Amino acid sequence: MDEAGDSAPDEVLDAGPGRRAPTRTCIVTRVAQAPEGMIRFVRGPDCAVVPDLRGKLPGRGAWVSARRDAVAAAVKKNLFSRAFKGPAQAGPDLPDRIAAGLREDLRQAIALANKAGCVVAGFSKVEAAIGGAPGVAAVIHAAEASPDGRRKIVAALLRRHGDAISRIPIVDDLSEDELDMALGRDHVIHAALVAGAGTNGCLSRWRRLRSFEGAAAATEEPDPARTGRIG
Structure with a gap:
């Protein structure tokens, strides 16, 4: 990666993965x-x-707030060339490429959690896990999940948690194919995370994807369009 001498001021570019400051300045917002x-x-x-989604690539780095609109603004305003003080090619598809990378990170995190025994899959197993001990840390739906299936899962969550249902994240950002790949089985529509190794990392990656897309995460009231409570 680029290590040429056309560097920008220290508050814009870092010196590489081995010399990370506690804060970095966004080239879009300057915050x-x-x-x-x-x-x-x-x-x-x-x-x-x-x-550099994992912050490990060599060379001097420029930083942007982890939001789709911020990355799009950096591309539109040619701020990468200004930051690197030289040619820097960033196409309009850059936000989509980042979203795809974050989705892949989430899929891999679910796969690791599954290997650690922290995922149950199948409607009946999810419903049983919600009502059992210690309960679930998050519910996972394929994006194609039907409103009826979502409603039944919400009903199980309400029976267990009541008004505290908003504490249970609803992860529905991946397709059925992506969940099939993550869990190594076919036709995964409903799954759940239970507490254990890998659960926190999985939810952290999910929140990063949701934040990038400007969507609500786990601390907000369930969205009727996502939970199936429509009408």
Whole structure:
């Protein structure tokens, strides 16, 4: 990745993964924030702007708030070229590429949680896990899940948690095919995370994807369109 001498001021570019400051400055908003709420970008040998979702790629990096609209603004205003003080090619598909990368991170996290025994799949098993001990840490629906199936899961959550249902995240950002791939089985429509190794990392990746897309996460009241409580 780019390590040329055309560097920007220290408050814009970092010095590489080995020298990380506690805060970085977004090249769009010019606001300093913790790296956890941002996305790092480096410039490749071909001058292409590469998202460094895990913050480990070599070379000097520019940072953008981890939101789709912020990345789109950086592309539209040619802010990567200004930050790197040289050619930096970032196409309009960059936000979509980042979203795809975050979805892949979430899929891999679910796969790891599954290997650790922290995922149950199938409507009956999910319903039983909700009512059993210790309960579920999150409910997972395929994006194609029917409103009827969602309503029944919500009913089980309400029986167990009552008004505290909003504490249970509803993860429905992945397709049936993506869940099938993550869990190594066919036709996964409903699943759930139970407490254990990998659960927190999985939810952290989910929240990052939701935040990037500007959507609600686990601390908000369930969205009727997502839970199936329509009408």
